[in-house]
Amino acid sequence: MTIYMDNNATTRVDPAVFEEIRPYFTELYGNPSSMHKFGGQVGVKIREARERVAALLNCSPEEIIFTACGTESDNTAIRSALAAQPDKRHIITTRVEHPAILSLCKYLEKKDGYAVTYVGTDENGRLNMDELRQAIRDDTAIISVMWANNETGNLHPIEDIARLAHERGVLFHTDAVQAVGKVAIDLKKTPIDMLSLSGHKLHAPKGVGALFVRKRIPFRPYLIGGHQEGSRRAGTENTTGIIALGKACDLAREHMAEEDTQVRALRDKLENGLLKAVPDVKLNGDRDNRLPNTSNLSFGYVEGEAILLMMDQLGICASSGSACTSGSLEPSHVLRAMGVPFNFAHGSIRFSLSRFNTEEEVDFVVENLPGIIANLRKLSPFSAEKQAPACTKAFSE
Amino acid sequence: MWEYTDKVKDHFLNPRNVGTIEDADGIGEVGSLACGDALTLYLKVDENEVITDAKFQTFGCASAIASSSALTELIIGRTVAEAENVSNKDIAEYLGGLPRQKMHCSVMGHEALEQAIRNYRGEAPSKAEESHHEGQLICECFGVYDEEILAAIKENNLRTVEDVTNFTKAGGGCGKCVEDIERLLAEARGEVATCETPSAPEFPAQGLTNLQRMHLIEKVIDEEIRPMLQADGGNIQLSDINGTDVFVKLLGMCSNCPSSQLTLQNVIEAKLREKVDPAITVREG
Numbered sequence: 001m002t003i004y005m006d007n008n009a010t011t012r013v014d015p016a017v018f019e020e021i022r023p024y025f026t027e028l029y030g031n032p033s034s035m036h037k038f039g040g041q042v043g044v045k046i047r048e049a050r051e052r053v054a055a056l057l058n059c060s061p062e063e064i065i066f067t068a069c070g071t072e073s074d075n076t077a078i079r080s081a082l083a084a085q086p087d088k089r090h091i092i093t094t095r096v097e098h099p100a101i102l103s104l105c106k107y108l109e110k111k112d113g114y115a116v117t118y119v120g121t122d123e124n125g126r127l128n129m130d131e132l133r134q135a136i137r138d139d140t141a142i143i144s145v146m147w148a149n150n151e152t153g154n155l156h157p158i159e160d161i162a163r164l165a166h167e168r169g170v171l172f173h174t175d176a177v178q179a180v181g182k183v184a185i186d187l188k189k190t191p192i193d194m195l196s197l198s199g200h201k202l203h204a205p206k207g208v209g210a211l212f213v214r215k216r217i218p219f220r221p222y223l224i225g226g227h228q229e230g231s232r233r234a235g236t237e238n239t240t241g242i243i244a245l246g247k248a249c250d251l252a253r254e255h256m257a258e259e260d261t262q263v264r265a266l267r268d269k270l271e272n273g274l275l276k277a278v279p280d281v282k283l284n285g286d287r288d289n290r291l292p293n294t295s296n297l298s299f300g301y302v303e304g305e306a307i308l309l310m311m312d313q314l315g316i317c318a319s320s321g322s323a324c325t326s327g328s329l330e331p332s333h334v335l336r337a338m339g340v341p342f343n344f345a346h347g348s349i350r351f352s353l354s355r356f357n358t359e360e361e362v363d364f365v366v367e368n369l370p371g372i373i374a375n376l377r378k379l380s381p382f383s384a385e386k387q388a389p390a391c392t393k394a395f396s397e
Numbered sequence: 398m399w400e401y402t403d404k405v406k407d408h409f410l411n412p413r414n415v416g417t418i419e420d421a422d423g424i425g426e427v428g429s430l431a432c433g434d435a436l437t438l439y440l441k442v443d444e445n446e447v448i449t450d451a452k453f454q455t456f457g458c459a460s461a462i463a464s465s466s467a468l469t470e471l472i473i474g475r476t477v478a479e480a481e482n483v484s485n486k487d488i489a490e491y492l493g494g495l496p497r498q499k500m501h502c503s504v505m506g507h508e509a510l511e512q513a514i515r516n517y518r519g520e521a522p523s524k525a526e527e528s529h530h531e532g533q534l535i536c537e538c539f540g541v542y543d544e545e546i547l548a549a550i551k552e553n554n555l556r557t558v559e560d561v562t563n564f565t566k567a568g569g570g571c572g573k574c575v576e577d578i579e580r581l582l583a584e585a586r587g588e589v590a591t592c593e594t595p596s597a598p599e600f601p602a603q604g605l606t607n608l609q610r611m612h613l614i615e616k617v618i619d620e621e622i623r624p625m626l627q628a629d630g631g632n633i634q635l636s637d638i639n640g641t642d643v644f645v646k647l648l649g650m651c652s653n654c655p656s657s658q659l660t661l662q663n664v665i666e667a668k669l670r671e672k673v674d675p676a677i678t679v680r681e682g
Contacts, residue, residue, distance in 0.1 A: 303433060305399075305458035309409065322433070322458070331433070339628070343430040379415055379462060381437040381454035382430055 001315040003361045005270075007201075008150050008178060008294060008352035009319055013244070014203040020247040021205075021240040032237055033228065042239050049246025053210055056180065056249040057195065059187040065211045065232045066242050070177040070198030071100035073211040074144075076222040076233070077173040077194040078104055081142035082114070084218035085171075088141035090115045092170075094127060095337035096154075097146050101175055102333070119145075124286045125154040125338045133164060142171045147179035147195075151321055151334040151350055152285030153294025155183065159190045166191040171217065177201050177209075181252035182259050182291050193217045199241060203354070204248035208241030255355055264292035266362050267353050271295040273366035278373050282344055284335060293353045296321070298344035302376040304331075307349055310372040316365055321348040343382075401459060402493035408463035413470055416452045423517030425509040432539055432566065434461045434502065438468070438509040442517055446477045453509075460492075460499040467491045468506040481514055483507070484552060485564075500564045504549060535581070536567035536574045540663035543581060550585040558582070601673060610673070611638050617672045618645075622665055633665065636682055641674060644682040657681075 004012065030039030032046050050061040057064075067073045078091065078101070093105055095118045108114040117135040120128050127145070136143070143165045147158050158174050165172035173194040176185065181202035187195065194217065199208035213219050213232070225234030252259075275281055280300035299307060304322025311318060321332030322345070331345035340348070351365075401409070418439035428435030434457030441450035451469040455462050467488050472480040485503040489495045495503060532544040549555060549564045558578045562568040568578050605613065618635055626633055632648035645665065647657050666679040 301430075301456065303457050303461070306409070306462060309459050313410065342433065346430070346433045379412065379454060380456040381426070381435055382456055 003314075003316045003357075003364060005351045005353055005357065005361075005365070006317045006319050007354040008153075008350065010200045010206065011203045011354055012356055013205050014248060014251055016251060017204055017244045017247045021244045024240045024243055032239060033226070045243050045246075046237060046239060049242045052246035052249045053197075056253050057185050057187050057212060058189075059212055060215065062230070063187075063212050063215060065213060065229050066237065066245070067209040067211055067233060068207060068238065069209045070098075070175065070196050070201070071209075072222070073196030073198070073209045074098070074100040074173075074175050075104055076211055077196060077213075078108075078142060078144060079222055080213075080218075080220045081171045081173065081194075082108070083220035085141045088139045089113070090117070090137050090140045092117045092119065092132065092135050092140055092143040094119045094121070094132075094145055094156075096121055096125060096149055096151075096334045097144070098150055098175055098177070101144055101146070121338055123339050125149060125152045125284070125334070126286055126289075127156050127161075129157070129160070132161065136164075136168050136170060140168075140170045142173055144173040144175065147174045147176040147185075148183070148291050148294075149285070149334060150178050151332055152296045152338075153178070153291035153352075154286045155179070155289050155291065158192070162191045165193075178291060178294075181249070181256070182293060184256065187212060187214075199245040199248060202248050202252050204244040205241055208238050208245045210245065258355055260292050263353050263355055263357070266357055266359060267293055267295055267351070269359070270351060270353070270362045270365060271297070273362070274369060277366060277370040281373075284338065284340055284344070284348060291352075295351045297349055297351070298335075298340065299347040299349065299373050300343060301380045301382040302347045302373060304347055304349055306376050307347065307369075307372060310376065311365075311369065314364075314368055314372075316368070319350040319352070321350065322346050399459075399496050399499065401463075401496070404467075404491075404493045405460060405463045405495065408466040408492065409459040412455075412462055412466040414450075414452050414466065414473070415454070417454065418450060418452050423513040423515075425511065425513030425516060427505055427508045427512060428457070430456065433457065434505060436461070436465050436505050436509045438465070438506075438513045440472075440513045440517060442477060448472050448475055448477065448480055457502065457505075458499070460495050460502040461505065463492055464488050464495070464502040464506040465509075468510060472510065477514055477517065480510065483510060485549075486553065497560075497563050500553070501566050504564050508545075534663060534667040535577045536565075536570065537664060537667065539566040539570060541565050541567035543577075546578065546581050547585055550582060555582070555585075613673050614638060614643060614669060614677075617669055618665075621672070622668050625664060626660070631660075641676040641678060643669060643677055643679045645679060647681065 024042065028042055030042045032039055032043035050064050053064050054061040067076065091105055091114055093101055093116065105116045109116050119132045119135060143161065145156055145158065145161050148155050162172045171193045174192055175196045177196060177198045178201060179185065180197040193214050195212040197210050200206040219232060221232050223234045228234055228237055274297060278299065282298045284296040284298055304320030308318060308320050321335050331342065332348065335345040335348055418441050421439040422442040423440035425438040437454045439452045440448055443449050451473050453465040453469055455465040471483050471487060471491055485507040488503040488506045489500060532542040535541055535543050535546055546561055546565055546567055550561065553564055555561050555564060558568055558575055561578050568575050615635060618633060623633055634646040634648060636644040636646055661679050661681060666677060669677045669679060
């Protein structure tokens with residue numbers, strides 16, 4: 001039995017998506033750039049996929065560039081903004097971004113001498129908007145803020161930030177990899193200049209992504225070669241991935257309401273069940289303003305990797321922000337940026353659900369996880385009675 | 398997911414000798430909640446110096462728990478003198494190997510054993526003294542001293558900073574100590590003439606009046622120590638200064654935290670010794 005609650009890492013390919021792309025592996029394998037009809041019919045299907053992606057985001061199909069992944073979209077957006085404005089040497093982003101942004105910004109700082117401002121958050125992961133506002137300089141080339149955080153699910157005020165950037169004449173990019181398909185996005189109403197998404201986060205396969213680039217925004221391609229994607233992204237198209245992404249976006253529109261109600265209800269049942277059944281557990285993130293599928297909980301006195309492996313024995317798949325799962329010695333940079341104390345951060349577990357999860361699965365986790373935590377606490381030299389009043393208070397917050 | 402051997406998985410899922418020994422003859426405590434792993438080892442020793450029982454409590458990942466379990470299995474039935482020769486490599490080998498990034502778990506087991514034996518012999522009767530080091534604090538994030546790093550380098554034939562981090566955790570935090578680790582690696586390889594005794598560095602407070610010295614202590618606390626503690630939800634209040642004795646109160650999350658002793662010595666005392674006077678002792682009060 002596998003209970004998959006790690007959908008912010010990747011999602012199951014929707015069976016309808018799989019059916020849609022099956023012929024394009026075996027029968028309809030032409031190159032969409034070919035002059036013959038055999039390839040041309042694939043080109044038609046790619047055009048349909050572009051329209052489907054655009055429909056989900058409410059933008060024009062011409063504003064969509066297909067890429068290989070969210071990371072490529074993010075990298076392309078930042079590098080394009082810098083290349084198009086060579087006199088601007090400053091970037092603004094946040095301390096809680098995905099490594100696709102953070103690692104690139106650190107690289108640009110170190111190798112190319114760019115100045116980067118990393119905006120912080122409060123203890124619930126809410127962005128410090130004053131800090132962001134004050135960070136804008138005359139030479140700021142781009143502001144990049146993720147729409148939804150992958151670890152806590154926190155939703156950032158993207159519309160406000162986009163307007164602020166717009167007013168100050170600064171390009172605005174958002175990494176919407178976790179948000180697309182889960183929350184409504186209307187690019188006609190929000191002055192976002194560039195937006196990244198990734199197929200495998202919304203039930204398409206891995207290896208396909210997209211970048212929205214608003215018309216008339218200066219753009220410099222990252223991959224240079226052939227004329228694919230209107231010369232904005234060279235390389236033979238990942239046709240099956242693109243077609244799958246189009247279908248997945250279609251399905252996402254269809255399931256958006258369900259994501260917001262049924263998945264949210266399951267998530268809340270899981271979260272409330274665990275908060276009630278396990279002592280010394282704390283929710284990380286903004287309780288009232290986050291993705292409907294994500295719950296990040298910290299279990300005091302136990303370490304995340306140990307919890308994950310014990311859950312794995314029962315077939316439960318989740319993620320942890322603990323140091324031991326990452327190969328680094330520091331726990332999640334997101335939780336640290338939020339000021340989550342080490343003793344909480346080490347025992348954090350992220351559950352991320354999808355429309356394929358069931359109530360029975362949630363019941364199974366709520367029934368079995370408390371026992372796992374209790375067993376690990378029996379092993380631990382730390383316990384509630386050994387904790388100082390300050391620590392105990394923090395645990396019960 | 399880490400690739401653990403079947404034996405690591407077995408000792409993690411079915412740990413042997415879990416618990417405490419009420420009338421233990423030796424206790425070793427290493428690590429902390431803040432560091433992400435901690436181990437308390439209890440020894441029962443008979444009149445022939447044979448370890449008749451060993452129990453442990455571990456906070457940490459699968460390899461930390463498995464290493465603790467393996468350690469107890471390795472030392473029960475051995476004399477204290479024999480157990481003293483059990484190294485971190487023995488723990489890792491007993492488990493069929495550990496991922497390189499997890500070798501520090503076996504080192505933690507070895508350190509707990511050393512402490513428990515010292516405690517058994519009456520060499521470190523109090524927790525405060527257990528964490529006393531003669532050497533230089535290299536990694537402030539994880540409280541690792543030069544002597545521990547040099548021992549790990551020699552015992553495990555470590556070659557790179559990454560190796561040192563995997564085995565000791567030093568360098569795994571802010572990364573400020575990487576140059577120091579490189580220096581220790583070079584020293585261990587004999588690339589630095591260690592026979593030369595460098596002249597004792599002059600400490601910043603030398604020649605200051607008492608008032609100037611107190612101001613310097615306050616400045617270091619305000620500008621360097623407090624921000625570090627605040628980052629973890631804690632704080633510090635300077636209570637008194639008497640010669641080289643500095644009395645402080647830990648506040649917030651640091652107050653009476655299980656690792657407060659480590660914070661006092663490895664963070665506050667180390668920083669004041671570095672920035673003001675190497676003779677400074679920090680006490681709570």
